[in-house]
Amino acid sequence: MLPEGPAVLELRHAVRSWSVQRARAVRAATPIAVALSGGADSLALTAAAVAEFPEVVALVVDHGLQPGSEDVAATAARRALMLGCVDATVTTVHVGGDGGMEAAARRARYAALETARGDAAVLIAHTLDDQAETVLLGLARGSGPRSIAGMMPWDSPWGRPLLGVRRAVTRQACAELGFDPHEDPQNVSADFTRVRLRQEVLPLLEDVLGGGVAQALGRTATQLREDGDVLDALADDLLGGALAGDDLDVTALIAVPVALRRRVLRSWLLGAGATGLSDKQLRLIDDLVGDWRGQGGVAVGGGPPGARLVVGRRRGTLALELEWSLRNDS
Template sequence: MKVPPAVADVRRALRQGVPDVGSVPVLVACSGGADSLALAAAAVAVCAEVHAVVVDHGLQDGSGEVAERARAQLEGLGAAAVVRAVVVGNGPDGPEGEARRARYAALREASDGLGGAPVLLGHTLDDQAETVLLGLGRGSGARSLAGMRTWDPPWCRPLLGVRRTTTRQACAEAGLEPWEDPHNDDPHYTRVRLRHEVLPLLEEVLAGGVAPALARTAAQLADDDAALTALAEDVRRAAEDDDGGLATPVVGKEPAAVRRRVLRAWLTAQGARGWDEAQLRAVDGLIARWRGQGPPSLPGGLEVIRTRGRLIVRSARPGT
């Protein structure tokens, strides 16, 4: 029996995107929407063992019923599906960011329970284009503009080259009824306005092809970032001593793009979190523009000092 074209496109993307497809168990994160539902159907067709998790954030009336409907569809496809209810906190990133945090924690736990199985996420080319535009609008660097990675263990996004129209068509061809999340049309969310207002306007002004062009930009920058990150890791290993200090002469020989990647990785390894770009540049100044300046402060009551040609992270002294 001939496979319908959109279904075939999704399956092809999955085969190309999942390491060892057909021989390892996979875990599909499914909301019941068209993207993740089409992905789940493709996984059942081409993967050896398919598990699925429907995360119920509890943020909408009737969310439990929506989650159960998605679980039933997944079971009907042949996946071993469960619903995971999560508690969304009141953190600094707002409901959307906190929901994402809770969702990814639940998915990682489920992956660990399957021996680190790849977690398939239904992000599409359109999602990638929106991510790049968000990064541009926020003045983010190349690492952010590189967008989402296809493979970032345990996360796997095999549909980053597939359009939303294709996943919707795949569901129609397979006789699946996806859930329409009302949040996807709520203009209170920046991403929704990008989707329904900004991208259509850009398509009109630039005569089409904007979303694929943005996705290509992300792919090119991802390649560049991977090369620079690998180089930076080699430099960090050469510069970091057994006590966690960083040798400034070793790092100082590198161009800014490598130097700051070294510092990001080193600060993270030293337990620093949540710094902004200005703080990172202040730390970089201890290497590239050393004038005997005072120690830059970091979140969490930390500071970075330069002493005897080394950078050290320590608890900030009172009054600094």
């Protein structure tokens, strides 16, 4: 039995509330898996999950980025079994350098979790503090509501039951459980933007604005996701009526409000294989519908090597075409 301290009880309530709201998805995924790093957040989540679900497995990923990482991973796996997990596996990954170490480690971690999870849903220990940091990073990118809507509580197969729980609660829960969690040195390194947000920006905002900033950012993310879900559903309906084979009928979109039209365009482009769409690209493509002046096509990411994807307007439709580059091999 877990100690029933106030922090552990708050975590159990958060996990139970999350599972009730997503009962169908949770029932379809047995056992439940928890991504466990050995840090306070994931240890506390593992303890709460074991108390709330009949079968929990722990998935530990060793990134190999610091000396002794294999010992940290092994300790995390042992603690998972002590807490009552039915199994605990350790996967060692290689972290490349593309996009920076932080992004590369994230890609390697999620790929390993995807492989190891089987049919299970995977609980991730992101907290309200993580959500607030994510919203601030999205604000800095300036890519519209989608970029500041934060992380979703359920994005199959990933579940995040602790998005309403402060990081201090997970640390207190570990103290109640008698665990000394692992402290990843990268989590305090000012080399990472997210760490500076955590250590400098959010505390300053809390001080200047009188507290409650993390909660306010979390509420903002929730409201934007709720609004976005409605707009996305409307956009899907509009897309179905605007398709002309693989192309889009411009006349079906001219009178559509811009906020909906750009979502239609985004959905169409992603479905056709475009990647990495930016706000600037979407606005230029929207101009092919709403501000047509005979302008040329707009290049987007996603083409094969030696080619690029280009959106152009042809005879009243938008088409996504490949343009191959000319190479001089002489």
